[in-house]
Amino acid sequence: MLGNTVARHGGPGRVAWIFATLLAALVLCGYLRTGLLLDDSFLLARASHRFGLEALDYALRTADHRIRLWVHPEPVAFEFFRPLSMLSLWIERRIWGPNIWGYHASNLVLHLANAWMLSRLAARCGLGEARALLGALAWALSIQVIPAAGWISGRTEVLWGTCALLSVHTLVRWRDGGGHAWFVASFVAATLAACAKESGLVAPLLALLVVRRAGSPPAASSATVVTPERVVLILLPPVVVMGVRLATIGMRLPPEPYLDVPHGFTSALWTAAKPGLYLGAGYLSLPLSHWGPLEWIHDHPWSLALLLPSALACTVALGRVVGRASLVLWLGWFVVALLPVMPIRPTSLYLYVPMMGLTMLIAAALEQRRNAAFAAWLVVTLIVGAGSHLFVQGFIARVWQRTETEVATVERWVRDRGATRLLTIDTPVWHYALPAAIELDSPDLRFETWFVNFKPRLDSVAASAVRWRTPLRLVITAPAGAFLQSTYERFLAFGGVPSDRGPTVEGPVDITIEGPRISPERLVVTFRDAAARDSTLIVRFGHDALRMVEPPPGVARPLAGAGVPSRETTAPGPTR
Numbered sequence: 001m002l003g004n005t006v007a008r009h010g011g012p013g014r015v016a017w018i019f020a021t022l023l024a025a026l027v028l029c030g031y032l033r034t035g036l037l038l039d040d041s042f043l044l045a046r047a048s049h050r051f052g053l054e055a056l057d058y059a060l061r062t063a064d065h066r067i068r069l070w071v072h073p074e075p076v077a078f079e080f081f082r083p084l085s086m087l088s089l090w091i092e093r094r095i096w097g098p099n100i101w102g103y104h105a106s107n108l109v110l111h112l113a114n115a116w117m118l119s120r121l122a123a124r125c126g127l128g129e130a131r132a133l134l135g136a137l138a139w140a141l142s143i144q145v146i147p148a149a150g151w152i153s154g155r156t157e158v159l160w161g162t163c164a165l166l167s168v169h170t171l172v173r174w175r176d177g178g179g180h181a182w183f184v185a186s187f188v189a190a191t192l193a194a195c196a197k198e199s200g201l202v203a204p205l206l207a208l209l210v211v212r213r214a215g216s217p218p219a220a221s222s223a224t225v226v227t228p229e230r231v232v233l234i235l236l237p238p239v240v241v242m243g244v245r246l247a248t249i250g251m252r253l254p255p256e257p258y259l260d261v262p263h264g265f266t267s268a269l270w271t272a273a274k275p276g277l278y279l280g281a282g283y284l285s286l287p288l289s290h291w292g293p294l295e296w297i298h299d300h301p302w303s304l305a306l307l308l309p310s311a312l313a314c315t316v317a318l319g320r321v322v323g324r325a326s327l328v329l330w331l332g333w334f335v336v337a338l339l340p341v342m343p344i345r346p347t348s349l350y351l352y353v354p355m356m357g358l359t360m361l362i363a364a365a366l367e368q369r370r371n372a373a374f375a376a377w378l379v380v381t382l383i384v385g386a387g388s389h390l391f392v393q394g395f396i397a398r399v400w401q402r403t404e405t406e407v408a409t410v411e412r413w414v415r416d417r418g419a420t421r422l423l424t425i426d427t428p429v430w431h432y433a434l435p436a437a438i439e440l441d442s443p444d445l446r447f448e449t450w451f452v453n454f455k456p457r458l459d460s461v462a463a464s465a466v467r468w469r470t471p472l473r474l475v476i477t478a479p480a481g482a483f484l485q486s487t488y489e490r491f492l493a494f495g496g497v498p499s500d501r502g503p504t505v506e507g508p509v510d511i512t513i514e515g516p517r518i519s520p521e522r523l524v525v526t527f528r529d530a531a532a533r534d535s536t537l538i539v540r541f542g543h544d545a546l547r548m549v550e551p552p553p554g555v556a557r558p559l560a561g562a563g564v565p566s567r568e569t570t571a572p573g574p575t576r
Helices: 011-033 040-046 053-061 083-096 100-124 129-140 143-149 152-178 180-196 198-213 228-234 236-248 264-284 294-299 301-322 324-341 354-369 372-417 434-441 487-492 530-534
Strands: 421-425 448-451 465-470 473-477 509-514 522-527 536-541 545-550 567-572
Touching (some): 011 372, 040 152, 040 434, 083 100, 083 180, 100 129, 100 143, 100 152, 100 354, 129 354, 129 372, 143 152, 152 180, 180 198, 180 236, 198 228, 198 324, 264 301, 264 354, 294 487, 301 324, 301 354, 354 372, 372 545, 522 530, 530 536
Parallel strands (some): 421 448
Antiparallel strands (some): 465 473
């Protein structure tokens, strides 16, 4: 039987808590200098709306920046129902303004609060203070929490985790005789968890799991028995939130490959193996990043034959040590928290809440056996995670310095040219939200943006070749043979085989393919007329510099021959 008492902090315990808090804060504070990344600019640009219908729409639909990619004839749009997370950013926009470190600080405070609540939950479920503290610290600094804790847009994961833990604690407090106010508090917290992110819909299931498996209350009474009627009430919040979602944005799902739909045997195998992939990554501190090794694993599914047995062996070994009750509790936490993201392409971001269960499962094994191997397991998780946090902080800080310089350069070029549209070539992945990043600094600038292709690699790669075939047609030739060669590059293109339609030029800009559709060799940008071309700023990103592609000299008829080499104006790379 799992215990249900919480020991008070003694002198050594208080020192341990202070040390753990300082260690976690010291490791994590480097994120305060990492700036904005990917979706951050989108969210903060929309959070700039004044209170009114635009702010309400921001809360209900999350994003209105539509990304124009050459793969799709229409802009790509995402709509999520995350009003609590968006409201928190809207409020902070009024507090922090342009001070990016403030948004990171809020994430880190919430993350440390989650670690504290996790340790208290583990202690309530029978772990000693030392084991609960070590497990919570190992989770707080594990490699799997990096995307959520270090990314402003990771607020959704951190916040739904906060609300879920609050819901669990308050429901257990009600069960232990705390009064009906605690039941209401659990209901409210579960509702907020579902409003922070779609994954929060399972918060009531986590609360019920803990109540059922955390031992009997000290003085059970009819007022605190979890009857079927009360179970229905506990499960009501996700039903209500889903109803509001359906009434506002409907049941629109994200496009592939975010939605990981199996096509064929290999992809079906990949889908079936995802639970084991997550489990193995959690046990072995293996990052699930689209840069690696996730892409390599996806392209070599046979590697799962090594990872999945390791995950199964770890689970069996831990289960034999902790017993059935603890295994169901902590492994059940992992499984339940992971359920909502199973249809989505894997990434460490989604392990933020599930990883709580795995670290506490190892801590529970340490509690039962006091075996040095389990202590070493948690310490290695902590050390590998801490080192990874420091590495990621340094890398993102350097990327942010370069990004600031390049955004400022593009903004200046747009303003100087009076451009009404921006077309970017070889765009680094961290410029995914380039138009929103410019809007943050210059809300008065209004222009459309076309991303011809993304460069997913983090190291130096060859640039695409650019030539004017005619005064209105720009030909972009892929380096190393073709575009869309890697899993991650196809992921950044938001899935789907490029259209085989010919040039239509119904709008001011049309992008078509020459060569094979699956791995295109050349992309042809066709402008409707000279006015559309001249009002478009064409920018090509390079490893060492940012280049503006100038229009060719005007002629009365198409040019013959191989084409006219593009003229480029170069802005040097960042010097900071």
